[in-house]
Amino acid sequence: MKVIFSRDFVALILSVAVVGLGMGATLPLTALALTGAGYGTDIVGLLTAAQAGGGLAAVPLTGWVGARFSGRQVIVGAVLAVALATASMQVTTNLLVWAVLRVVCGFALMLLFTFGEAWVNQLADDASRARVIAIYATNFTLFQMAGPVLVSRIAPFAASRFLVCGAIFLLALPMLAAMRATRRAAGEPEPHGNWRHVLPQMPALVIGTGFFALFDTLALSLIPLFAMTHGFTASVAVLFASAMLLGDTTLQLPIGWLADHLGRERVHIGAAVVVVVLLALLRWAVAVPWLCWPLLYVLGGAAGAIYTLSLVACGERFRGAALVSASSLVGASWSVASFGGPLIAGALMQHVGNDALIGVLLASALAFLGAAVWERRRGAVRALQ
Incomplete structure (x- = not known):
């Protein structure tokens, strides 16, 4: 269980916790903003589908991305993309633009979790792998559950609420900077x-x-x-x-x-x-x-x-x-x-x-x-x- 005290593991689970908090806040906030603007559940469902579609689009590209960039580079890039796309929802109410931004979020989050889960598996040894993965999963779930609580605090501030959510994702960057760069997946x-x-x-x-x-x-x-x-x-x-x-x-x-x-x-x-x-x-x-x-x-x-x-x-x-x-x-x-x-x-x-x-x-x-x-x-x- 030495891995749980390693710099890389602590930094990784803390950065994923921040992402979980941001996700747990952004998804319900998007639904609230749409229903507050008079849109029905069909539109909320379509934007949810747009994010899922972005995630699926990333799947066939993960091998290509992994061969050209380290795990840390991919995760940092994904965090920046999600933060920018979320914050951009503050400056427009155009549904088509929002759909594109949700596709970007889905694409980036798929890469983030793909490489994050691969990284934590590489850090773990076979003797303690299940406990290490359990800590990783529990940590993410706890912070994701806290997201709706955050929404209850920022939802009334219509002029800045998506900017706040975007800024939350950026809090992961200092922790990611503390991690050692992983090798690219090339060579196999x-x-x-x-x-x-x-x-x-x-x-x-x-x-x-x-x-x-x-x-x-x-x-x-x-x-x-x-x-x-x-x-x-x-x-x-x-x-x-x-x-x-x-x-x-x-x-x-x-x-x-x-x-x-x-x-x-x-x-x-x-x-x-x-x-x-x-x-x-x-x-x-x-x-x-x-x-x-x-x-x-x-x-x-x-x-x-x-x-x-x-x-x-x-x-x-x-x-x-x-x-x-x-x-x-x-x-x-x-x-x-x-x-x-x-x-x-x-x-x-x-x-x-x-x-x-x-x-x-x-x-x-x-x-x-x-x-x-x-x-x-x-x-x-x-x-x-």
Whole structure:
């Protein structure tokens, strides 16, 4: 665990924390600004899609970028791009320009997280990798959760609120300057670092990331509607999301410790089993308060572990350019699921009922569990050959 005391790791997680705070503030602030200007949820959704599209556009370019720039150069450039694009939203209200700026943010953030996750995986050793990644993920989540609190303070200041958000991102630069420059990802044969070569080696990790992106998005947006269907008031229903986010935030380090001592693959599959069982019980548990709230807490922690341990597995399986490509595929899976998942879940809830939300989450969790078991069996067969 010496890595957590290293200059590079401390600087990296602090800079990512600042980015998390900026993201957690900018996204809801954009929605508030649009609705305050009289635009509907369709426009808010389109701008969200624009950012997701920018992230997807970055995926095929990560190998090229990694071969030409160090990790620190990429992250610094991404921070500057996000800060400038966010601040520029203050000087215009043109929706087309805002859409372009959100595309720029999505593109830059995809590069930032791709290279940041690859970097933290390179800093970690195999003996403590799960705990190190858990610290990284928990740190980001905590500061992202603080973003909406910041919005409540700056939202009334219409003349400067986006400038403030843009300035927040710039606070990451001094910390990034303290980090040692990483080597470029060049030097490895291109086919082995290309995402087309990497993807067949990590189907379960891509599906697991997609599941958690879907879980994270729906927990914030639609789970309160499910709770209200079962008799909870709106003020209590929103606490369903809080309970799951609390579990996600506080349980990652203990689960990471388990993964380091019991084996990442075993704990990864175990987390999926817990998620499947708890989702199946949730519809009935909501009628029993003493059971419902602990269930939501553990569910959030187990769901978060599926994502955290997917990042850990990337570091176990890949190095160099291949690790960068794997991290970009994780980011792409997140973008696709967080954009398309709510559309599907929302449509099903509209036509089938709000309990359809649990069905969507359960189906995606089962998909990951099946892929993870298949990958483990495939690995066992290869070990015997």
